[in-house]
Amino acid sequence: MTPVERSCRPLRQKGIRVLRETTHSPNTGTKCPPLGLESLRVKDPQLRASSYKRRGLGPHRGRLNIQSGIEDGDIYDGAWCAQYEDKKQWLEVDARRPTRFTGVILQGRSSIWSWDFILTYKVQFSNDTLVWQPAMNGTKEAVFEGNQDTETPVLALFNESATVARYIRINPQSWYENGTICLRAEVLGCTLPDPNNIYAWQQTEQGTKDKLDFRHHNYKEMRKLMKSVTEACPDITHIYSIGKSHMGLKMYVMEISDHPGKHELGEPEFRYVAGMHGNEALGRELLLNLMQYICQEYKLGNQRIVRLVKETRIHLLPSMNPDGYEMAFKKGSELAGWALGRYSYQGIDMNHNFADLNKVMWDAIEFDFQNNDKSKLINHYIPIPEYYTSEDAFVALETRAVINWMQNIPFVLSANLHGGELVVTYPFDRTEDWAPHDDTPTPDNSFFRWLATVYASTNQVMSNPDRRPCHNENFQRYNNIINGANWHTVQGSMNDFSYLHTNCFDVTVELSCDKFPHASELPIEWENNKESLLIYMEQVHRGLKGVIRDKDTEAGIADAIIKVDDIDHHIRSVADGDYWRLLNPGEYEVTVSAEGYNPSTRMCRVMYEHYPTICDFRLTKTPKQRLKEILAKGGKLPKDLQLRLRQLRLRKLRASTKAINSRPVPGKRPPTSPPTAARFSANEESCAAVGKMHSTCSKNIGKMYFSKFIV
Structure with a gap:
């Protein structure tokens, strides 16, 4: 009983x-x-x-x-x-x-x-x-x-x-x-x-003028709504799936771009992710509202939206945990409680399920410090540990799908939408010494604070100085932003993984005190967050961008390392050689290096305007790399190199002939020609006998030349 x-x-x-x-x-x-x-x-x-x-x-x-x-x-x-x-x-x-x-x-x-x-x-x-x-x-x-x-x-x-x-x-x-x-x-x-307007002084928040579908959408209804958006705006939208949940529900993404379906040179990639915790439903509905709003306003010619669509490739993932959401949805917005639907169907909290690259980085720093060697220290693109990729690893299918998504698309900026509080958090999310909470900043701390401030200061509820705390902490004293680890430590967060494994900067937005607000509150919540969602996306255009090319061929150079002086976190160029480096206004010394190329350094200035500074680089191959490429093509040397080699042979030939024919000085041994010169002379004579610059001769002479004077 x-x-x-x-x-x-x-x-x-x-x-x-x-x-x-x-x-x-x-x-x-x-x-x-x-x-x-x-x-x-x-x-x-x-x-x-x-x-x-x-x-x-x-x-x-x-x-x-x-x-x-x-x-x-x-x-x-x-x-x-x-x-x-x-x-x-x-x-x-x-x-x-x-x-x-x-x-x-x-x-x-x-x-x-x-x-x-x-x-x-x-x-x-x-x-x-x-x-x-x-x-x-x-x-x-x-x-x-x-x-x-x-x-x-x-x-x-x-x-x-x-x-x-x-x-x-x-x-x-x-x-x-x-x-x-x-x-x-x-x-x-x-x-x-209230026909007599007796309670006019008691009026609460107004709704919105936007004609959007304000209700909670289960899996089928979400799919139907996304399809209706693509039908309304087929030229700028595209739906794709990044994988399936444990229960087989597809993880749909809405892509919005003037050329959907492909990466454009110089155009940054942006993403919003919602529904990591299935019971935190507001982010899901806001992204569904956002895709409707962008479609409608683009068709109406809203210049801000048109510019955003033409200059940015936007990806919206409304539901990272569709299984969890379905559980919470069936119970209802008020009856789901605080935790029902938070976890995946397997009982995994996906906000703690990404590879812990913080530990990998901090262990490497400690090792290099003890050995006084920082030459091999990696501060970006940290590889995923082998244990994490094994079949026995306790990793959700949804988490693996998102990681593959991150690796396949060169995202520059992202936000992870949660619920249950009113605050924006930024990396690192994990403390270094396992303390319950401690300020643990990244090398890009100033820019992360800017990103968090942009969202929080434009959110109508967060920016209200008269609002009361949601639960047990007053974030107003931090201006509604906080370092994630300083709030509470989170091992294996998506934000930290994104920063350490890819080029993408990621923050977490806690959207509302109520994780699963009633449908009647959705219009108000849309108005509270609309400007924040738009202006945060625009931050992907702040900082530097450019293309790194081969000076001789003009081809883009992939995987070039972009280093900003005094910021101990690098990024890399993507497949076509383009890159984006998020930075606050200021003047920066930027060095670009790539395998087989000489490094290049230049000063780049980031302005206060909402557009990036173009900072292109053209790299020259190292002599060693040029030789490798020549030999890989069968040893055919270019004409300028042949001329240089011919001049060198003649110079060596004269020197060796003079040494051989010189008369010995009494009491001294006659000088001998250097072995290298003799080898060059012998090879030259054999090649001269052929009567032309044979490829084999060219290859051998080139090897000796570069091994002595260049390599």
Whole structure:
């Protein structure tokens, strides 16, 4: 028998009917939406309580899915908890307008130290807080079933003839026997029309003017929407799949470009990734909104969007974890809880599932430091360890698909969209000494801070100085950006892997306090993030770009290393020789090197404008490389090299002839010709006998020439 059943037995024996949980889907459109306790649309002053133990357990903490810190006892505990243990305690919500209340969702206390939740409760309504009307079940006062654990949300819907009121109270009647009165809640209700404009001062956030599909899309609906975008804008869009999930769902990507399907010389590649955690659904919907918006605005001739499409190849992956999302979607936006759908079907947290290249790099640095040798130190394109690529490695199929995607496309900039907080984090995400948190910057720390600031400062909620913290940390004191490792250490993050294994810079955006906001909140969330999503993409054009070519052939040089002085992180050119180096404004000394070429250094200045500085390089082959290429082609030397060799032979011939014919000085041994000269003379005579510059002779003479004077 569960705790709830034990608690309900005495009530049922007295003839009191206890209402059980009612199923509910947020996407049916038939039920009223949440008032917004979880999303913070309901402000702290709208919450009151009969009593509370301390400030950290006050009524403002009685919000669905609110999270506590590691330690209890601070101002960020994980529930409202009453000071007294009796049936007179209540949590009150002021809707601030006449509202038809339709249901309540209840949850226990968030804590790793305490186990507190409500077993049964009653509900009352009022218009003035003086006279209260109980929720009824026929002719009797209704008693609702609460929770059986601390995390699973439980929904109770009221009768069809729901009461219209301004205030609602949740009145606990029984609670877990080893705990106390603590709860987190969400209230469902439909705000009534205000024809007389009496509550104009109570108006909340406005929606959006954009005509987009604002609802939650499961796998089939997402695929259908993406297809409709390509049909509306076939010239600039292309859908492709990077792989399949464990359950066989394809991981679709929307490509947006003026020439979709191919990489264009000098055009940077950008990506957004959402849904790494399947229950963090806002990023998924924002990317679906974004692809619709770009298509619509491009057709309307919006110059900003047209420029972005023509100058950038954009890739949008709405769902990295489609299996996890489907689990959360079936439960519903309010009933999925804090963790359902977070992990892959195999139970893998993909934000900890990428190869830990931080350790590889730091171990190499430590080894080179101990041996006082930095000549072989690698600070970029760090290879993946063999153990990670084995079949036995515990790596999700989805993670492998994304890694292959990263390796196949030369991405320059990316953002990983998450939910559950309001902050932008930047690498490194892992601390070097395994501390729980510690500032661990990359060599490109200043530019990463710029990227994070660009998104956070243009996000309408993050930039609001009056907003309250989501859960247990106030990121406003950091201007809503933070080094990932300084927040909490994450081993095997996608951001760190992207920075150390590819050319791509990646940040994490925590989009909202609510991981899975109700569909009614999506228009507001789109407006909160629209400008941030656009301006962040435009940052891919900040810094340097150019093409590295062979000076003789003008062919692009792949895998050339681009080194910026005083920044200990290099990048490489891609297949066609083009490169992009993200940098803040300033003047930089840039050195480019490639195998078989002489290094080249030049000064490049990055301006403040939103376009990159062109900084091309033309490299000359080393003599050794030229000889290798000549010999590889059968030993046919170019005419200029033949002339140089002929002149050298004649000079050597004269010197050797003079030495042989010179008369010996009495008392001294006659000088002998150098062995090298003799060899040249002998080869020359044999070649002269042939009467032409035979390829074999040319090859042998060339070998001796380069081995003595060049190699």
